[in-house]
Amino acid sequence: MDVVQRAWLRQSRTEYTAASLVAEMTHWMCVVGLSPDLLVRATRVVSDEVRHATICHELYLHAGGAPTPVSLVPRQLIHADDPEAPMHLRLITAAGELACEESVALTVFRMRLENATDPMARDVCEVILRDESTHRVFAFDVLDALSELYGLEPVRAWVRPRLCWWLRIYLRAKLRDEEPRYEPSALAFGLIDRREHWQAMRETVESKVIPAFQKRGLLEPEATGELLTRELETFDPRAVGGAVV
Ligand SMILES: [Fe+2]
Numbered sequence: 001m002d003v004v005q006r007a008w009l010r011q012s013r014t015e016y017t018a019a020s021l022v023a024e025m026t027h028w029m030c031v032v033g034l035s036p037d038l039l040v041r042a043t044r045v046v047s048d049e050v051r052h053a054t055i056c057h058e059l060y061l062h063a064g065g066a067p068t069p070v071s072l073v074p075r076q077l078i079h080a081d082d083p084e085a086p087m088h089l090r091l092i093t094a095a096g097e098l099a100c101e102e103s104v105a106l107t108v109f110r111m112r113l114e115n116a117t118d119p120m121a122r123d124v125c126e127v128i129l130r131d132e133s134t135h136r137v138f139a140f141d142v143l144d145a146l147s148e149l150y151g152l153e154p155v156r157a158w159v160r161p162r163l164c165w166w167l168r169i170y171l172r173a174k175l176r177d178e179e180p181r182y183e184p185s186a187l188a189f190g191l192i193d194r195r196e197h198w199q200a201m202r203e204t205v206e207s208k209v210i211p212a213f214q215k216r217g218l219l220e221p222e223a224t225g226e227l228l229t230r231e232l233e234t235f236d237p238r239a240v241g242g243a244v245v
């Protein structure tokens, strides 16, 4: 399997994983009684993610990949939280995590689209880019609804110590001295130079994610990506206490 095929097969898995996580989140949203508008939007996100998974798999085949089912990784189908926590706290985690992921996905797909010249790769990137911007708004709207329902302070007390964990992939990104360079033919299929990729994800954390959490009062104004990176060094997901809302 070449780098292009591997990238789009992996992206298909990521999209199915997102569908699964948002489906579980939708169930929790029903249980805690969020608005019908948010519930309908949640179901749209799930169906968007299934469609993304399908078109990424089609692109994998178009790039010469052999027909193969997309295998999911069970540990990725679990929200980055304490599975023993009460449901409404797990929902806060799910919404917070999604807000982080969708913010970064937007940047990544904008870059994929800039590179892509293959018509099918461009179509796939355009569809996903358009949808992810609505998903980002959705995730923050759910967070806002939860702050309204349970009060800002209890939600902040749950979100604040976990934010570094939700961003761990981007905060921890370490490039090797010698990163492989992709051929122009791979970039034409929407791949991104690894160095630019990681740098852009990190910048998105600073320029989009951190300010969005600060604006909502869920993160103190002076917090930076550097501070969250330091917190991550000593973070133990099982040892973080949260306010019982
Ligand atoms: Fe997606």
Ligand SMILES: [Fe+2]
Pocket (backbone or CB within 6 Å): 018, 049, 102, 105, 131, 132, 135
């Ligand atoms: Fe999405």
